[in-house]
Amino acid sequence: MMKKESVDERIMQTAARLFYTQGYNLTGINQLIDEAGIAKPSLYNNYRSKSDVLLAYLDRQALTLFDALEDHLNKIKGARNKIIGIFEYSIARNHTCNFGGCPFLKINAEVASSEKEVLDRVQAIKSRFRNLIFQLVTQLEDKKGFSEKALADMLYFMLEGSRASASITKQIADMESALATIQKII
The missing domain is CATH 1.10.357.10 (Tetracycline Repressor, domain 2)
Known part of the structure; x- marks a missing residue:
């Protein structure tokens, strides 16, 4: 049985792809949430802000x-x-x-x-x-x-x-x- 990907992992993979390919400033928080396939509260349970996502990405x-x-x-x-x-x-x-x-x-x-x-x-x-x-x-x-x-x-x-x-x-x-x-x- 395949292990389900964690919310944090989905956020990080999506952030890595978007920040690298289209840029941090052009990546909106809603796009990140949508493309990670998560609910808004899930993002904010893991990170306080888009800047915190960026620090984790780095x-x-x-x-x-x-x-x-x-x-x-x-x-x-x-x-x-x-x-x-x-x-x-x-x-x-x-x-x-x-x-x-x-x-x-x-x-x-x-x-x-x-x-x-x-x-x-x-x-x-x-x-x-x-x-x-x-x-x-x-x-x-x-x-x-x-x-x-x-x-x-x-x-x-x-x-x-x-x-x-x-x-x-x-x-x-x-x-x-x-x-x-x-x-x-x-």
Whole structure:
């Protein structure tokens, strides 16, 4: 017998699809309720507001991303290869998402500066990613004359910039170019 999907799970799956494909601001609470197939009180029993749904969505996206990335990196030996693995994972993820872009940057671009809790959450997620790269850089034997911070920053910016470019052009070429450059640098 198949387990019935929880109300929260239906809300999160629907929010993830709508927020990612049409945007947070264009997703109305009534649309979310209708497409999740739930009653309005069910949504409000789980979340106080659309903003709370958004925070849960960000947390879930981060958990999914970091769990999958960790699984991918656990199969790779050595800091250099793991850094390359991050780029390869990001390239594959862009293909899977049809070049839709980073869900965190999309939300960051949509919310007002007054949405401090949301912006702080996005910043924390990006900082976690940046710290992962920094930790791997500290393990590199040859940093090619760069400080650990400078090298980690460069890798992070190349990854973020090439992901943004892939989202704009709907092509993977810039990410592959960034990866080729990184392979020469490290």
